[in-house]
Amino acid sequence: xxxxxxxxxxxxxxxxxxxxxxxxxxxxxxxxxxxxxxxxxxxxxxxxxxxxxxxxxxxxxxxxxxxxxxxxxxxxxxxxxxxxxxxxxxxxxxxxxxxxxxxxxxxxxxxxxxxx
Numbered sequence: 652x653x654x655x656x657x658x659x660x661x662x663x664x665x666x667x668x669x670x671x672x673x674x675x676x677x678x679x680x681x682x683x684x685x686x687x688x689x690x691x692x693x694x695x696x697x698x699x700x701x702x703x704x705x706x707x708x709x710x711x712x713x714x715x716x717x718x719x720x721x722x723x724x725x726x727x728x729x730x731x732x733x734x735x736x737x738x739x740x741x742x743x744x745x746x747x748x749x750x751x752x753x754x755x756x757x758x759x760x761x762x763x764x765x766x767x
Contacts, residue, residue, distance in 0.1 A: 699735045706731015
């Protein structure tokens with residue numbers, strides 16, 4: 652006949668196995684979210700740096716072919732910076748909207764102010 656200690660040990664082992672399975676699934680999900688956030692961050696950085704460098708490169712080319720010494724480079728830097736900021740804000744707004752949709756509606760909070 653089974654001893655009570657054996658029954659407790661078997662139950663504890665089953666519980667530990669289930670707990671390990673849940674913890675590994677949760678770690679996998681959290682890891683995926685962290686990788687997605689890191690990928691969005693690198694994409695954001697690439698858009699900003701690429702826009703500035705692309706604008707500077709195009710401005711330099713204008714300077715070389717049109718002979719407008721520093722004006723093309725300065726104009727290219729300004730346009731590249733403006734474009735990269737526009738794209739970065741647009742991307743951030745899209746990511747924020749997606750996360751807000753994923754989170755669902757916010758809970759309502761009762762108004763505590765007294766109405767006289």
